[in-house]
Structures are given as structure tokens and as C-alpha cells.
Amino acid sequence: MINIVLVEPEIPQNTGNIVRTCAATGAKLHLIEPFGFSFEDKYLKRAGLDYWDLAEIKKYKNIEEFFKENKGQYFFASTKSPRNHVDVEYGEDCYVFFGKETKGLPETLLKEHYDECIRIPMRKETRSLNLANSVAVIVYEYHRQHNFNGLLEEGRLTEKQ
Numbered sequence: 299m300i301n302i303v304l305v306e307p308e309i310p311q312n313t314g315n316i317v318r319t320c321a322a323t324g325a326k327l328h329l330i331e332p333f334g335f336s337f338e339d340k341y342l343k344r345a346g347l348d349y350w351d352l353a354e355i356k357k358y359k360n361i362e363e364f365f366k367e368n369k370g371q372y373f374f375a376s377t378k379s380p381r382n383h384v385d386v387e388y389g390e391d392c393y394v395f396f397g398k399e400t401k402g403l404p405e406t407l408l409k410e411h412y413d414e415c416i417r418i419p420m421r422k423e424t425r426s427l428n429l430a431n432s433v434a435v436i437v438y439e440y441h442r443q444h445n446f447n448g449l450l451e452e453g454r455l456t457e458k459q
Contacts (some may be wrong), residue, residue, distance in 0.1 A: 300440040301393040302433055303324045305361060305407075308334030308399045315430035321349035323437050324448055328421055329357045330364055332409070343352070361407070368393060372404055372414050375436065379415035388440040396432050399429050 302325050303373055307313045313335070320327045358364045371392040375383070388394075394416075397403035418427060418435050427435070441449060 299324055299326055299391060300388065300437055301326040301328060301370075301391065303330065303364065303393050303395040304429075305330045305395060305403060306334070306398040307429070307430070309351065310335040312399060312429045316433050317353045317355065318349045319430065319434050319437060320354070321352035323441060325437050325440075326354045326356070328364060328393070329355065330361050331357065331359050344408055368372070370432055372411060373436075374408055374411050374415045375417065375432060376403055376408055376415050377420075378402075378416055379417040381416050383416045383418050383439055387450065388443055390444075392440070394433075394436050394440075396429060396433060402426070 300322060300323075302316065304313065304316065304327070313329070313333075317327060322340065335413040340351075342368060356446065358367070373386065373388070373392060373394045375394060375396050395403060395407075416436075418432055426432070441447070
């Protein structure tokens, strides 16, 4: 299973959409404080729809607590990375870190893990993709590499329309 790690997320709609993506794909979501919103936020709840009970979510007070409790293969998503997200092999239980919407991941963290940094290719005129979209791109690349194991592979239609 892929683990998504959001470091200090700020926008409730993004986190809600990521909850929905995690519920639909079986990814586990790790949320590192501080958050830029309350978990009572109506936008957060609306974006996650009725998927909250289907998603596995764990919260941490800080990144040190996260690293103390979780070991494994780490990747750090950053527009500054020279390596594309499709150029790495995602292990069965990997962790992919994403930073806050306005600043990304801390520079010190990226420097400490330079060889594990990945990026999603985009045009040079743009700064970044939306956080929720970036998570979805990485999650589905993980599942592509693992033959979409555990995900619905056939369409749901049973008759021609």
C-alpha cells in the first residue's frame, strides 16, 4: 500500500479531495500538524464526501513524531527535483511526502533526502500542480507499477447504452 504524507496542509478542500483519493485507492493518509484548517470545516467534509469512514488516516503533532513511528521507503515530491515520478520504483509500503500548498516541503528536508526527491513534469511557465491532483498522479503511478492490484479493473456498465 502507498502511504501519502501531507506536511502541514493548508487548504481544507485539497485535504478532503485527498481523503477521497485515498479511500478510492486504499492509500493510507498521514497528516502532520499544524493544519491550516479545522477538521470541523464544512469545505473539508464536503470535499471528502462520504468517504471519510473508508479512508485510513493518522495524525501527527510534528514530522519528528512521524519519522519515529514510520520506517520504510520514502519519496519527497518537489518541483525542484531533477527526477521524474515515473523514474523510481515504488515499493509495496512506500511513503510519499507532499508539502503545504504555499511553500512545499521544507528545504532542509529536501536537502536531507535529495536522492529520494521526485517531481511531476510540467511546463516551465507554471509553478506547480494542485496538491490534490499531484497526490492522485503519484498514487496512480504507484498502482500502475503494481498492476492496479486490489482496484476495480473492469467497468461497471453491464449493458450497452
